[in-house]
Amino acid sequence: MGLSNWFVVRQELSSRRKKGLAVASFLLPILLWCLVSYVPFIWHPMMKVSEPGDVDYFQVDMLVDKVTYRQELENMQEAGKALPTASPANPIYLPAPHAVVEAFYTAFTTPPAQRDGLWLHQSLWQSIQVIFWGFLISSLIGVPLGVLAGTYTVVSRLFEPFIEFFRYLPAPAFGALAVAVLGIYDGPKIAIIVIGTLFQQILVIANTTRKLDYSLLEAAMTLGTSKIKLLRYVVIPGVLPDLYRDQRILLGWAWTYLIVAELIGTSSGITWFITQQARYEHFDNVYAAILMIGIIGLSCDLLLAWLGKRLFPWNKSANKE
Amino acid sequence: MENDMDYLKQSDAVKARFDKIKQREVILEVKGLDKVYKTAKGHTTALKNINFKVHRREFVCVIGPSGCGKSSLIRILAGLESYSGGEALLDNEPIDGPCRQRGMVFQGYTLFPWLTVRKNVMFGLEMNGATNEEAGREVDLWLELVGLEKFTQAYPHELSGGMKQRVAIARALVNQPRILLMDEPFGALDAQTRAKMQSHLLEIWRNIDITILFITHDLDEAIYLADRILVLKAHPGEVQEIIEVSVPRPRNPEQFNSPEFLATKARLEALIHPAEKTEHKDEPDVHIPSRMIRFVNVEDNVE
Ligand SMILES: Nc1ncnc2c1ncn2[C@@H]1O[C@H](COP(=O)(O)OP(=O)(O)OP(=O)(O)O)[C@@H](O)[C@H]1O
Ligand SMILES: [Mg+2]
Numbered sequence: 031m032g033l034s035n036w037f038v039v040r041q042e043l044s045s046r047r048k049k050g051l052a053v054a055s056f057l058l059p060i061l062l063w064c065l066v067s068y069v070p071f072i073w074h075p076m077m078k079v080s081e082p083g084d085v086d087y088f089q090v091d092m093l094v095d096k097v098t099y100r101q102e103l104e105n106m107q108e109a110g111k112a113l114p115t116a117s118p119a120n121p122i123y124l125p126a127p128h129a130v131v132e133a134f135y136t137a138f139t140t141p142p143a144q145r146d147g148l149w150l151h152q153s154l155w156q157s158i159q160v161i162f163w164g165f166l167i168s169s170l171i172g173v174p175l176g177v178l179a180g181t182y183t184v185v186s187r188l189f190e191p192f193i194e195f196f197r198y199l200p201a202p203a204f205g206a207l208a209v210a211v212l213g214i215y216d217g218p219k220i221a222i223i224v225i226g227t228l229f230q231q232i233l234v235i236a237n238t239t240r241k242l243d244y245s246l247l248e249a250a251m252t253l254g255t256s257k258i259k260l261l262r263y264v265v266i267p268g269v270l271p272d273l274y275r276d277q278r279i280l281l282g283w284a285w286t287y288l289i290v291a292e293l294i295g296t297s298s299g300i301t302w303f304i305t306q307q308a309r310y311e312h313f314d315n316v317y318a319a320i321l322m323i324g325i326i327g328l329s330c331d332l333l334l335a336w337l338g339k340r341l342f343p344w345n346k347s348a349n350k351e
Numbered sequence: 352m353e354n355d356m357d358y359l360k361q362s363d364a365v366k367a368r369f370d371k372i373k374q375r376e377v378i379l380e381v382k383g384l385d386k387v388y389k390t391a392k393g394h395t396t397a398l399k400n401i402n403f404k405v406h407r408r409e410f411v412c413v414i415g416p417s418g419c420g421k422s423s424l425i426r427i428l429a430g431l432e433s434y435s436g437g438e439a440l441l442d443n444e445p446i447d448g449p450c451r452q453r454g455m456v457f458q459g460y461t462l463f464p465w466l467t468v469r470k471n472v473m474f475g476l477e478m479n480g481a482t483n484e485e486a487g488r489e490v491d492l493w494l495e496l497v498g499l500e501k502f503t504q505a506y507p508h509e510l511s512g513g514m515k516q517r518v519a520i521a522r523a524l525v526n527q528p529r530i531l532l533m534d535e536p537f538g539a540l541d542a543q544t545r546a547k548m549q550s551h552l553l554e555i556w557r558n559i560d561i562t563i564l565f566i567t568h569d570l571d572e573a574i575y576l577a578d579r580i581l582v583l584k585a586h587p588g589e590v591q592e593i594i595e596v597s598v599p600r601p602r603n604p605e606q607f608n609s610p611e612f613l614a615t616k617a618r619l620e621a622l623i624h625p626a627e628k629t630e631h632k633d634e635p636d637v638h639i640p641s642r643m644i645r646f647v648n649v650e651d652n653v654e
Contacts, residue, residue: 252453252532253523256478
């Protein structure tokens with residue numbers, strides 16, 4: 031059992047090893063974060079003032095960079111005044127893990143700062159709704175069109191050249207236009223997610239559909255399947271598991287457009303929460319909110335993966351995952 | 352030394368059988384069939400002036416070197432490929448596109464992975480508007496015939512190659528086609544499974560009203576199965592000879608060493624692997640040098 035045992039090309043790992051590695055893939059970055067946060071000599075470029083001494087602008091808990099602190103310390107020594115004391119610290123934008131975990135909890139328990147503000151869970155719910163509608167609308171157009179384009183060359187030739195062009199246009203560029211057309215509330219946000227997802231979706235799904243083994247269609251035809259029935263009885267069931275997998279990946283892309291989308295018009299949802307917290311330098315809350323998005327996204331994907339296995343018991347590749 | 356023409360000798364029983372076959376109506380007729388593939392690199396004549404007839408309940412094998420157009424021929428007959436000239440008639444109707452009258456079994460199984468074995472076999476009937484109940488009864492019958500009644504609810508990926516091909520055969524036959532077209536159906540199977548499948552296919556053929564056109568490149572398989580063997584030659588694909596197999600029926604594996612079998616095989620070998628140097632016409636790039644560079648130690652000999 032040497033090290034080489036771990037590096038066999040494309041080998042199947044035992045499920046214990048797989049789980050262990052999955053845990054490690056999360057533990058490694060967390061460990062790194064802990065090291066940087068709790069071990070003083072790794073980074074800690076700032077000093078956190080615990081006693082201002084006679085430095086007139088120092089305050090308790092103020093962060094100053096090391097050079098300034100040393101300068102002031104020398105000044106006070108020369109002048110024979112009371113010396114300030116401080117301990118090494120990281121900049122404000124890198125809170126320690128425990129602070130973020132704490133914020134993660136308190137974010138849900140603290141009421142919003144302003145009277146008309148939203149709780150964190152309300153902000154999240156807004157975001158989820160925007161994603162949901164954006165992805166649903168995109169899929170309602172993109173999936174059928176993609177399947178048709180992958181099946182019939184005529185559809186592919188008619189739509190794909192333009193889509194190929196349009197997908198290079200950055201979705202956020204349509205922000206102002208979307209606001210002008212759809213108002214300042216959820217409309218333009220949903221539109222940005224649709225624009226960001228739809229064009230990729232059509233192309234990806236058309237490609238997946240084209241990958242369906244043509245001999246299956248030939249077999250169906252020799253069994254007396256009419257051309258019209260081929261789509262419904264062979265193409266669609268044949269590509270369904272791959273289509274489902276594509277949708278999972280595309281949903282991830284839709285999430286990446288969320289932040290830009292929510293900045294358009296009146297900012298809302300989790301993005302509003304994040305920008306608010308950042309403005310007051312509550313970076314622990316910012317991290318907590320970002321973490322939240324990650325957790326929601328990942329659990330959503332895991333749920334869909336699990337569901338996929340149940341839905342397509344005949345799909346070999348999915349069942350191996 | 353035996354006579355080269357021994358393969359033409361037929362016992363009275365065999366001759367009588369062939370006379371009887373020729374009495375039956377012609378199901379498939381191919382007249383002056385041509386197939387030219389037009390590609391960016393130019394034209395390839397895959398088939399040239401192919402003529403033959405197949406009678407009802409006849410078992411015809413097509414054999415020939417790689418690239419002689421066997422697959423092209425059967426795909427044209429299945430309606431999956433167009434042809435450039437001549438005629439292909441099924442029951443005197445020109446073949447135009449695929450239909451259930453011409454069932455096909457492919458080398459690559461082509462089962463629908465999302466359907467269970469039972470649903471796969473039922474597919475053709477459902478596409479042609481049979482009710483679930485009628486179809487179900489038919490299908491169960493067929494699954495029993497191919498010995499898969501225990502696997503009705505299995506998915507294709509859970510089956511072995513031989514089992515998959517049995518499903519494919521049942522799936523084609525449940526439609527009651529006039530002719531069953533098979534393109535190297537057992538090519539991917541191991542020798543043992545293959546032998547079993549051959550006997551099984553003969554058994555099925557004996558018991559139902561079906562005409563079979565079977566492509567293979569295995570000489571033994573062709574002789575074992577066929578009434579007649581259509582021998583094609585390559586570049587361009589032309590009919591070289593149509594051989595009436597003189598091995599009596601019912602066939603069994605012991606006949607592999609019978610004189611008729613060996614004579615027929617000798618003839619096929621002479622046709623397909625002629626002794627002259629026409630060989631390199633098939634594969635222009637491959638020639639084995641007479642002297643090779645030695646990559647091992649002089650003392651390290653294997654012979
Ligand atoms: N789609 C195609 N486009 C162009 N040329 C083709 C096409 N299909 C076949 N050919 C050519 O036609 C000839 C006959 O091919 P075909 O597949 O019918 O041979 P085959 O007898 O089935 O060969 P094998 O025994 O290897 O299966 C070959 O020279 C091949 O290169
Ligand atoms: Mg072939």
